[in-house]
Amino acid sequence: MRDEILQSFDIQGFQNNLINWYLDNKRDLPWRKDQDPYKVWVSEIMLQQTQVDTVIPYFQRFMSKYPTVYDLAYADPQDVLKTWEGLGYYSRARNLQNAVREVAETYNGKVPDDPKQLGKLKGVGPYTKGAILSIAFNQAHPAVDGNVMRVLARVLELEDDIAQPKVKKQFEHYAGALISHNDPSSFNQGLMELGALICTPKEPLCMFCPVQEHCRAFQEGTVHDLPVKSKAKKQKKIPYTVLLVKNSHNEYLIEKRPEDGLLANMWQFPMVPAGEVNKGEIENWFKLEYGINVSLSAKQTDLKHVFSHIIWQLEVFAALTASEKAEDERLRFVSREELEDYPFPVSHQRMIPYLP
DNA sequence: AATTCGGGGCC
DNA sequence: GGCCCAGAATT
Known part of the structure; x- marks a missing residue:
């Protein structure tokens, strides 16, 4: 990649500011009560392309009906679908149950902490894999979602079109270079929390941003022009x-x-x-x-x-x-x-x- | 690389 | 109306 982009970047200072801000300002969300890999997993699947406020009641109901891997593994798929009703992207529910059944059978009911095994599970792509590894197992793997791409595009002033698949791989490279090895969980969640609360798509709250001093787009006055994203075609x-x-x-x-x-x-x-x-x-x-x-x-x-x-x-x-x-x-x-x-x-x- | 997958919130 | 959202699977 183009590592000169990170040459003069204060990685340590960025990590510290981001993590300290996250620890002080993180929202009290139901999937943050512990680090149970199964709960982290379910929450990350539900959060795909879905906002936090929408997910909260679904997560509560889902976990009360299916508290463990085995509860979900043995459940009737039609009941699982009914529990997912209204949340959308229903293949997520089917893939999740298939993957949970594989965990029950192949991994003795324990969510694998090995990146290769985890990534092979149905419905677990690059983002979700990194999220589970970092949040549940404290491993330093990048977790690049829409929030993270927006934040990194601004902080590093990257003008690539984030709608293109190859660009996401570049962002994963940068995220992997920036990630804290001391607290990868807070770092990854901090990036996403920052994107959700401060570094929003429109009218970002730069005045309250904990990494303002590190943000190249802020310094150059280009925050409103980033990220670059080509338009989807009409339905x-x-x-x-x-x-x-x-x-x-x-x-x-x-x-x-x-x-x-x-x-x-x-x-x-x-x-x-x-x-x-x-x-x-x-x-x-x-x-x-x-x-x-x-x-x-x-x-x-x-x-x-x-x-x-x-x-x-x-x-x-x-x-x-x-x-x-x-x-x-x-x-x-x-x-x-x-x-x-x-x-x-x-x-x-x-x-x-x-x-x- | 492009398309297929839901639904809600916001402007 | 358009845009965004803690994306993955399929083609």
Whole structure:
């Protein structure tokens, strides 16, 4: 790499200022009560692309349901998914349980402290590996997330586009060069805490920054120009007609999504791809696709749901059927109360108030 | 290297 | 509307 960037950098002073600030100002978070590797692991998975305030209640519920590696290893995957409901990126839950089962079987229930073994676990990438090693095992491995890239881009005044994968590897190199070997846990968490509380994306609080004297962007007045990040392309809009199908027993038709792809293994109300099926053909299409005769009734509402890469435009209709049972394994008629037992994506939770 | 994975908070 | 968030897996 370009190590001349670190030539005149006061690594020791930076470490001391950062760590002392962190120890004095760290938030009292539920996963910071101890260094249990399993808890650190679960918290780091939940915190991927997810803000602290969102994670807190999920972490509490998850740990009370699955206090140990073995509790999670032996749990029903559908129950785990239900516990994850609303948190998003549901493959995280499936990967976590698969990895925990491997830890139970292969590593005698102990989270491995070996970087190679840890990195092979499902869902444990470069960031999470470094976070677990440093926080739970006090090993000096870098843990570079979005916060750390923003902080380092400013402190070292790095103008590389942080949206590019190769740039993250460069930042990991710098983070590895800066990390405290005396207290890698506080150093890594301090970088992230600084990014969350002080070195924020917009309007950073430089006046309160513990490493202001080390920050090249502050010295040069370029804080607002960093980090450089290219824009993501706009999401594609996909229209659906959703059918809230009710039968004579006041039961509603739900279906289980495929085991791969978007919202894998979650349940939902049947969706008709409106881009491929005309309004007048919906009932025929439904009979062919689901084997159930329905009659469309009143439109209930329009909903828009934004994902990272697509936007669902949902037109929600009520519908009636004479059917009482569905042949297909992925289909079920359930009462309003029984709906609560199934993991639903937020987009479909929002339809429940409109059930006929 | 680019795309696929959720959802909420903020402006 | 756009941007950000304690990213990883897949292609």
